[in-house]
Amino acid sequence: MSRIATRFAELRAQGRGALISFLEAWDPDPATSMEILRGMPAAGADLIEIGCPFTDPMADGPTIQLAGKRALKAGAKMVHTLAMVREFRRGDAATPIVLMGYLNPILAYGVERFCIDAAAAGVDGLIVVDLPSEEADLMLPLMTTHGLDMIRLVAPTTDERRLPKVLDGSSGFVYYVSITGITGTRTASAEDLADAIPKVRRATDLPIAIGFGVRSPAQAAAAVKAADAAVVASALIDTLAGTLDSDGRAGPETVRRVLDQVRALADGVRQARQAA
Amino acid sequence: MDTPTPTAPVPHGANSLRTGPDARGKFGGFGGRFVAETLMPLILEVEQAYAAAKADPAFQPELDYYLKHYVGRPSPLWFAERLTKALGGAKVYFKRDELNHTGAHKINSCMGQILLARRMGKTRIIAETGAGQHGVATATVCALFGLPCTVYMGATDVARQAPNVFRMKLLGAEVKPVVSGAATLKDAMNEALRDWVANVTDTYYLIGTVAGPHPYPMMVRDFQSVIGEEAKQQLQEAEGRLPDVAVAAIGGGSNAMGLFHPFLDDPSVRLIGVEAAGHGLDTHQHAASLSRGRPGVLHGNRTYLLQDDDGQIEEAHSISAGLDYPGIGPEHSWLHEIGRVEYVAATDDEALDAFQLCTRTEGIIPALEPAHALAHVKKIAPTMGADDIILMNLCGRGDKDIFTVAEHLGVKL
Numbered sequence: 001m002s003r004i005a006t007r008f009a010e011l012r013a014q015g016r017g018a019l020i021s022f023l024e025a026w027d028p029d030p031a032t033s034m035e036i037l038r039g040m041p042a043a044g045a046d047l048i049e050i051g052c053p054f055t056d057p058m059a060d061g062p063t064i065q066l067a068g069k070r071a072l073k074a075g076a077k078m079v080h081t082l083a084m085v086r087e088f089r090r091g092d093a094a095t096p097i098v099l100m101g102y103l104n105p106i107l108a109y110g111v112e113r114f115c116i117d118a119a120a121a122g123v124d125g126l127i128v129v130d131l132p133s134e135e136a137d138l139m140l141p142l143m144t145t146h147g148l149d150m151i152r153l154v155a156p157t158t159d160e161r162r163l164p165k166v167l168d169g170s171s172g173f174v175y176y177v178s179i180t181g182i183t184g185t186r187t188a189s190a191e192d193l194a195d196a197i198p199k200v201r202r203a204t205d206l207p208i209a210i211g212f213g214v215r216s217p218a219q220a221a222a223a224v225k226a227a228d229a230a231v232v233a234s235a236l237i238d239t240l241a242g243t244l245d246s247d248g249r250a251g252p253e254t255v256r257r258v259l260d261q262v263r264a265l266a267d268g269v270r271q272a273r274q275a276a
Numbered sequence: 277m278d279t280p281t282p283t284a285p286v287p288h289g290a291n292s293l294r295t296g297p298d299a300r301g302k303f304g305g306f307g308g309r310f311v312a313e314t315l316m317p318l319i320l321e322v323e324q325a326y327a328a329a330k331a332d333p334a335f336q337p338e339l340d341y342y343l344k345h346y347v348g349r350p351s352p353l354w355f356a357e358r359l360t361k362a363l364g365g366a367k368v369y370f371k372r373d374e375l376n377h378t379g380a381h382k383i384n385s386c387m388g389q390i391l392l393a394r395r396m397g398k399t400r401i402i403a404e405t406g407a408g409q410h411g412v413a414t415a416t417v418c419a420l421f422g423l424p425c426t427v428y429m430g431a432t433d434v435a436r437q438a439p440n441v442f443r444m445k446l447l448g449a450e451v452k453p454v455v456s457g458a459a460t461l462k463d464a465m466n467e468a469l470r471d472w473v474a475n476v477t478d479t480y481y482l483i484g485t486v487a488g489p490h491p492y493p494m495m496v497r498d499f500q501s502v503i504g505e506e507a508k509q510q511l512q513e514a515e516g517r518l519p520d521v522a523v524a525a526i527g528g529g530s531n532a533m534g535l536f537h538p539f540l541d542d543p544s545v546r547l548i549g550v551e552a553a554g555h556g557l558d559t560h561q562h563a564a565s566l567s568r569g570r571p572g573v574l575h576g577n578r579t580y581l582l583q584d585d586d587g588q589i590e591e592a593h594s595i596s597a598g599l600d601y602p603g604i605g606p607e608h609s610w611l612h613e614i615g616r617v618e619y620v621a622a623t624d625d626e627a628l629d630a631f632q633l634c635t636r637t638e639g640i641i642p643a644l645e646p647a648h649a650l651a652h653v654k655k656i657a658p659t660m661g662a663d664d665i666i667l668m669n670l671c672g673r674g675d676k677d678i679f680t681v682a683e684h685l686g687v688k689l
């Protein structure tokens with residue numbers, strides 16, 4: 001069983017949902033970002049999503065755009081993101097890691113070489129934002145060969161007729177983009193989720209994570225009540241950004257503040273009794 | 277749903293180069309639909325609506341009406357006799373799309389798309405713009421039909437294209453300066469896409485060139501093909517034959533696709549696209565995606581891009597804000613790879629020289645974009661015979677550029 005499937009099975013046995021915390025690789029610098037990554041599992045992250053910096057992140061709001069910009073300014077490249085995962089795996093064999101990014105840096109790396117290197121580094125799944133199911137054949141066979149889960153985005157605009165096509169070939173978990181909009185802007189209401197998630201549930205046996213707009217422990221709790229996991233990204237990056245000096249450099253509080261917030265979110269998730 | 281869409285009004289043979297794209301929006305290995313899932317249903321909706329419009333016998337006559345009475349089509353074909361003499365070689369003809377309402381070819385596609393948006397029941401229009409020409413054309417058709425319009429424009433471009441910003445505002449559009457990324461055209465396009473994901477029900481994204489996800493490259497090409505179709509017929513009337521060479525400038529590539537497409541199956545016609553070489557192809561300051569880029573994915577399609585080894589998109593540079601884009605329409609990438617169209621480049625300085633030559637010999641102030649095409653005409657015309665014919669797309673007028681040109685000539689206005 002893959003790390004992702006194992007982790008969701010364990011959590012199901014414990015009767016609770018998952019917290020998926022996000023960080024942008026090399027934001028604002030390699031050492032800080034590595035320390036945050038290493039600290040996340042102990043702070044309560046059940047899975048970790050690492051953003052791969054890209055100059056043109058068209059699905060992201062200002063918060064993640066700026067994180068990517070800081071990372072690129074620090075010199076981040078795809079090899080560095082993979083190196084972070086390799087480093088992380090030396091101390092943690094269990095926490096699933098998912099890379100989230102855009103297609104072009106993967107194409108530049110070479111799709112096959114990327115799949116081989118990512119799997120070897122200890123990556124478990126990929127979310128390629130601008131690779132919809134219509135274009136998925138570009139990566140799916142190679143990801144399958146190398147044991148990487150292809151995690152698909154499902155959006156409020158994805159209707160029930162389209163859903164099977166979107167889920168076809170997806171594995172690991174399903175990422176439900178809970179709002180029509182970019183990251184870090186709006187939040188879905190409990191009614192929206194109560195309406196949307198059962199439709200996705202009927203179409204798949206995979207765990208469902210809710211992302212985009214999940215910011216607070218209460219919202220994370222609501223997400224794991226409606227689904228199986230909550231993804232928190234922009235709220236953590238806002239916290240990180242708030243600790244940087246005027247040149248964008250990390251301060252003494254940066255790592256601690258981010259991890260404290262992960263802890264608070266994890267508490268929220270753990271206190272929410274998951275509806276069976 | 278993959279509904280196969282017919283692409284041109286006339287039937288083409290099996291060996292035709294005019295049948296693309298395929299049902300997945302691909303021209304050879306280029307094009308496609310590389311967008312986030314949130315947008316996917318929207319572009320499928322546009323694709324279906326466009327197919328339905330083409331199948332509706334009322335659509336083309338409606339478009340023709342506006343093109344004739346509002347845009348001012350057909351645009352004339354002009355034999356540039358003094359320029360021809362000055363260059364001392366082939367006869368040079370200008371397709372005068374600078375005489376269109378709003379002063380460029382951009383309105384051809386805006387008119388088609390706004391009619392489509394209305395058919396789709398969309399009540400709000402968004403667009404990206406670089407130089408502001410597409411923004412002005414979009415704001416114009418929105419004013420004509422009373423639709424609210426938001427134009428995204430890089431903050432850098434807002435500063436250097438002040439007259440067009442004011443024009444858009446006069447026309448009732450909201451101009452949103454984009455500060456993300458490098459604050460130029462590619463970032464304006466990112467921001468327009470972000471707006472679209474956030475406003476899926478009421479908004480139509482009116483893209484300004486043959487880029488973006490399928491069906492845009494095909495649809496914008498179809499609407500711009502009126503340029504080449506008219507020119508072909510007009511040249512037939514004037515000279516009784518096809519041109520030997522057709523030349524157009526390339527930013528995203530819409531005026532060039534519009535000129536070239538009707539000639540793709542005429543092998544005797546050499547087609548030449550002119551990219552912006554900026555300060556020179558061997559500097560890092562140019563916009564020559566085909567000459568110096570590599571294939572990659574940006575803004576929803578696979579095409580040649582200016583990018584670094586890690587797949588990060590690089591900034592383009594050109595004196596002409598309309599050519600300042602690090603990508604190119606996917607159909608051009610395909611035509612480049614199969615060798616049907618030659619892609620060359622002209623520098624800022626060459627374009628400035630051509631700009632002045634055109635102004636003095638023909639009494640036409642061209643936009644800096646077609647001045648790049650003219651710079652190449654200047655190179656090849658003298659090498660050709662007096663019976664040879666060059667057809668050049670004069671796709672925009674230069675009023676918008678006089679400040680830039682004055683600055684480069686050291687003149688204070």
Ligand SMILES: Cc1ncc(COP(=O)(O)O)c(C=O)c1O
Pocket residue numbers: 380381382406407408409410484485486525526527528529530531532597598599643645646671672673
């Ligand atoms: C007059 C003119 N020509 C050319 C272009 C470049 O676009 P395209 O290559 O799509 O024709 C522009 C864009 O602003 C323009 O204004």
